[in-house]
Amino acid sequence: MSRNSSATALSLPGTQGWDFGDYPYALEPLTLPHPGEPWLSDGTAGPQLEAACRELLTATDSGALVTPPATAAELERLFWFRWIVGHHLSFVIWRLVATRLEQLASGHGDRATAAREITAYVRAYSAMMLYTGSSTREIYNGTIRPSMYRMHSTFSGTWAADYAAVRGLFRGRRLPPVPVAEAADLEREIALGHRIHLGVAAKLVADGRSLLQHLVDKPPERQPRVWTSTFDCYFLTLRAPATGHEVLAQLLRRCKAVAMDLAANGLYPRVADYSGPTPDELCTPETLTCESEVADTVLRVAALATGCPPRH
Structure with a gap:
């Protein structure tokens, strides 16, 4: 990657049209520090990021940010974009959660505020699972799943370096020291995320629900670097x-x-062929509400992470 393209990938977004990658649904690399290395030491984003987020929210609300919807011939590129970029957002969400967990463990900051932020980020991760899992079964099994197999025959999400710090939380095995008044909401969001994960696996892969449950119940004992x-x-x-x-x-x-x-496209594009039944986990009122709010949830994450007042 050239120096200019690297600088662009780290710059703030503009407020006019599509500027991610070279064209709609193109990709950019994500640069993150190694797990355990500091990246947001003072816990604040700064005025420049807050201003950029305000501009983004204003442009979104005014309808200024538009791009043509994907055609049937572009669906593979669209769902590949969602697969990669949705995971990128998940990785940053995990880092944000880990930062708040560290603050709770150290006794710094307001515990109720930290608990509400963690709950919002858990909700956002559920939204990202729906977003990355919005592919049709045909494209997932014909393009996305084989691409993982070509990297490694046992490729697994458990290899994600940034997930280790939040694994206990998302699996519901270790609730952080949040106030009792906030604990119930956090537990509900964790349970919803687990159901969505199972439902997306069942939707995309034959026996996906049981395969995923096996990985959760019996994770690898050793994870080589x-x-x-x-x-x-x-x-x-x-x-x-x-x-x-x-x-x-x-x-x-x-x-x-x-x-x-x-x-432009909605979570489930009209030109896509979604054949087959929808898993029960994806038909609950809670999941359907999460589906309907994916776009708003993404923008709430932007606001929360940058200290920008949320949209109303």
Whole structure:
């Protein structure tokens, strides 16, 4: 990647049209620090990021950010974009959650505020599972799943380096020290995310629900470093020193692109063929509400992460 393209990928998004990648539904690499390395030491984003988020929300609300919807011939590119970019957003969400968990553990900051932020990020991760899982079964099994197999015959989401810090929370095994008044909401969001994960697996892959449950119940005892490197390589993730400003600028770039995609195509594009029954986990009122709010959830993450007042 050239120096100019690298700088662009770390810059704040504009407020005019599509500027992620070279064309709609193109990709950019994500640069993150190695797990455990600091990136947002003071816990604040700064005025420049907040202003950029305000501009993004204003442009979105005014309808200024539009892009043509994907045609039937472009669906493979659209769903590949969603697969990669949705995972990028998930990785940053995990980092944001891990930061709040560290603050709770150290006793810094207001516990109720931290608990509400963690709950919002857990909700956002559920939305990203729906977004990345919005592919048709045909494209998932014909393009996305084989691409993982070509990287490694046992390629697994458990190899994600940034997930280790939040694994206990998302699996519901270790609730952080949040106030009792906030605990119930957090537990509900964790349970919803688990159901969505099972439902998306069942929708896309034959026996996907049982395969995923097996991985959750019996994770690998040892995870060689090469697995995390393979995972990062597949998901276009670079590991290098990165400031909080750079990470959150990349978050805003992706939030804008996803919001534009959803405005143009909806979560389930009309030109896509979604044959077969919908798994029960994806038919509950809670899941359907989460589906209907994916675009708003993405923009709420942008606001929360940058300290910008949320949309009403």
